Amino acid sequence: MPSVLLTSIVVLFAITSCFKKDADFQGKELNIAVKAQVKGMDPIYSDDRYSSTEVARVYEGLLEYHYLKRPYQLQPNLAEAMPEVTDNGLTYTFKIRKGVLFHDDAAFPGGKGRELVAEDFVFSLKRLSDPKLLGNGWWTIDGKIKGLNEWREKYNKLPQTDYTEEIEGLRALDKYTLQFKLTKPFPQFLNVLAMPFASAVAKEVADKYGKELLNHPIGTGPFKIKNGVFRQSNRIEYLKNENYRKKTYPCEASEEFSKEYLKDCGKQLPLVDRLTSHIIEETQPRWLNFLKGKVDFVEPDKDNFEGALPTGNELSPDLKAKGIQLMISPYLDITYTALNMELDLFKNNKKLRQAMLLAYNVNESNKLFYNNTGIPAQSVIPPGLKGYSKDFQNEYRGAGKAEQIAKAKELLKEAGYPDGKGLPVITYNCTSTTDAKQIGEFFQKQMAQIGINISVIQNPWPRLQEKIKNRQVMTHGIAWGADYPDAENFLQLLYGPNRAPGANGSGYDNPVYNKMFEQVAVMQDSPERTALYEKMNKMIAEEIPWIFGVHRQNTGVVHGWVTNFVQTDFEPGRSAYLSIDVEKKKALLKGL
Amino acid sequence: MNIYTYILRRLLYIFPVIIGVSFLIFILFNVVCPDPTLIMLGKHATPEQMAMLRTELGLDRPLWVQYFDILKSAFTFDFGRSWNTKQEIFQMIKNGAIPSLTFTVPGFIFSTITSLSIAVVVAFYRGKFLDKFFVVICVSMMSISSLAYILFFQWFFAYKLGMFEISGYEDGFPYFIPYVILPIIIWIILSLGYDLRFYRTVMLDEIYQDYVRTARAKGLSERVILFKHVLKNAMIPVITYVVIQIPYLILGALLIENFFGIPGLGSLVVDAINSNDFGVLKAMSILTSLAFIFFNLLSDVLYTMVDPRVRLK
Secondary structure: OHHHHHHHHHHHHHHHOOOOOOOOOOOOEEEEEEOOOOOOOOHHHOOOHHHHHHHHHHOOOOEEEOOOOOOOOEEEOOEOOOOEEOOOOOEEEEEEOOOOEOOOOOOOHHHOOOEOOHHHHHHHHHHHHOOOOOOOOHHHOOOOEOOHHHHHHHHHHOOOOOOOOOEOOEEEEEOOEEEEEEOOOOOOHHHHOOOHHHOOOOHHHHHHHHHHHHHOOOOOOOEEEHHHOOOOOOEEEEEEOOOOOOOEOOOOOOOOOOHHHHOOOOOEOOOOOEEEEEEOOOHHHHHHHHHOOOOOEEOOOHHHHHHHOOOOOOOOHHHHHOOOEEEEEEOOEEEEEEEOOOOHHHHOOHHHHHHHHHHOOHHHHHHHHHOOOOEEOOOOOOOOOOOOOOOOOOOOOOOOOHHHHHHHHHHHHHOOOHHHOOOOOEEEEEEOOHHHHHHHHHHHHHHHOOOOOEEEEEEOHHHHHHHHHOOOOOEEEEEEEOOOOOOHHHHHHHOHHHEOOOOEOOOOOOHHHHHHHHHHOOOOOOHHHHHHHHHHHHHHHHHOOEEEOEEOEEEEEEOOOEEOOOOOOOOOOHHHHOEEOHHHHHHHHHOO | OOHHHHHHHHHHHHHHHHHHHHHHHHHHHHHHOOOOHHHHHHHHOOHHHHHHHHHHHOOOOOHHHHHHHHHHHHHHOOOOEOOOOOOEHHHHHHHHHHHHHHHHHHHHHHHHHHHHHHHHHHHHOOOOHHHHHHHHHHHHHHHOOHHHHHHHHHHHHHHHOOOOOOOOOOOOOOOOHHHHHHHHHHHHHHHHHHHHHHHHHHHHHHHOOHHHHHHHHOOOOHHHHHHHHHHHHOHHHHHHHHHHHHHHHHHOOHHHHHHHOOOOHHHHHHHHHHOOOHHHHHHHHHHHHHHHHHHHHHHHHHHHHHOOOOOOO
């Protein structure tokens, strides 16, 4: 009986497998695997990697990062050129590109997308600040634009927000001129304008769809969503925007990119006819779909890593033979264990902190938890940012050497705790995942070598957040990823006034460091600023408010038919530059 | 008491049950759980934003008002918007119900028919090789975790042999069929062991009843006894078992949906758990309770149709 059943099911499959939608499509199509559910497509809520990437396929902002330049370099997107900035760094004036059209939608008269104007950015940034909408990206402009916080506070108390009310620091001077006036110099403001939060949304569309705008993405971007409606499902389909403005593939690249990357120089974007984002949350189906060629690139997960990269930095011969390529680049991030610097135990005992860092074998942790692909962190600034110095070596960076353990024990003795005697049990708080627990147990084992007793406490993520904000942790394991490519985004994690409930979870508060931060935070990019970043980075390396972990690496495997693929920390916008070699794909698919 | 009065009375019983269920959900999500605003606002949360979000979510209102909101939603189905995705929860549930049903219903029907048929056969050959063989198979199938079936079948049948889609889903008939075949097969295998063991016990219970001995004494064939008498009399536990499983069909299957990328209610729940989306979890808890209440009532009513000896009181 079961065999009859199975046979009938297989026959049914054979009959129905011919009912595949668009099976005869011959154009260029990108198939992208997305690791998590996409929340929606409203730019003001796009605070996670996956939603912001999807949002950026449809929406655009004033600025973007150059696709082929490293370190990351801003360039105009919907702005005609980089803005004029006054000498005091307080006023930014942008000229908007002319002739840019929104996608067609019933929200516009006659269903035809109208031209983008400066007022659209005024509206979009007010929308991001609207207290009734509670946009997740408000932090990017909180306290930065003159009059904006007052406007938000005023309408927080009133039943309805008035978007027609003028704000001093956010004005359209004419149809194509936009001006921002800041409350204080904030050089990273331009980075904020490259984030998907600050994308242009048309007022007509927002008025028509209200809260449902998250399901009706109508932007000016290179792709438009199929049928104009987003539905939370297992796939999101996009079509090339046929009315896309004149925007071409770059003809310049940094040295690390080979000439191959400039083959499409001058070609109109996007380079593919359609794009499908496949939401595949589990690792096995994502990896198998990649091996079958159903998706074009993936990041190998822990489960597949050893098979794909047996040596850690080279593809297996089997994958190489299939034309698959390996792409590795560092993430702008850092993993760390924050010490609660408000506790006397850590605050007044630098030698204890130094002993702990020395006892922690970062190389072993790199092997165990990051497939040996991470870069051991010497301090807070990750590679790829100004202020990071490749040659700098933290003298307290532990690597499992016997002499380091001996020195750590000596420091612990000098700190007043010989062999850990007299030290209380130190709690280590982490999230409730298996990985987090294993990292905690590893930390426990490392500290036990010098006699420090660690107790690992697992918490659901909201509980851990709450404990950090309320200063109820002694140490906690966490990571930070860059919001924008500037060391300031990392250094602010240790700025005293930012301590919890702000982003400074360790509560480190050093007046000298704070003063330096206040100075550097308002400086425009310059060699002086870089020098100050380096100085602060070295200061933190010696102060050790954290047990530094690693800077993780982005490891991607890409099918041979995908061209122009680059690894980036700022994925939004990348899909417009990617292309598919259709003939090569047909040939390579036969071998999969 | 006629059946309509009975149904009406049972429907009235729903109210205290819902009040109790809502209260439990309220205690779990609104009293015991930590402040959700921290997770929702992420690493840039400020006390001002957290306060505004609490107001938006209604978490700054008196606890009894929050409780009545939950209770009200059980009757109006207005669950508001997801705390994580900001999508309308009712719409999310509506969107997820069909994909779940496209594989759970066929899986359920096939597994029930198959296991019932095999149960009748093994009851016929009770104590003999065939019976023992199926008992061993049942225990073996039940001993393997569902995740092992999913991982192996996906890797072997879908990837290695290329017989099925690895994962994915297409809306609309017949496009979804290629994507649900393997999940259906896994559903059947997962259910078969449990179902077969249960139905076999039910059949054997009946087979040793007095009326079966009487039927044999009257000279009826074993086949007639089994199919005409035993099967019919075994229907009460069978109906209870079948009907009570229906809410699970609507709820989907957490692991199967997640691994096969089926955008059903199982995936919805997994995503809600992963993102601490209490809004969706509350709604799903309420709907699950309602489904169980309704299908319990349905099974009670069905008893009277199958067995006239059952009297409604």
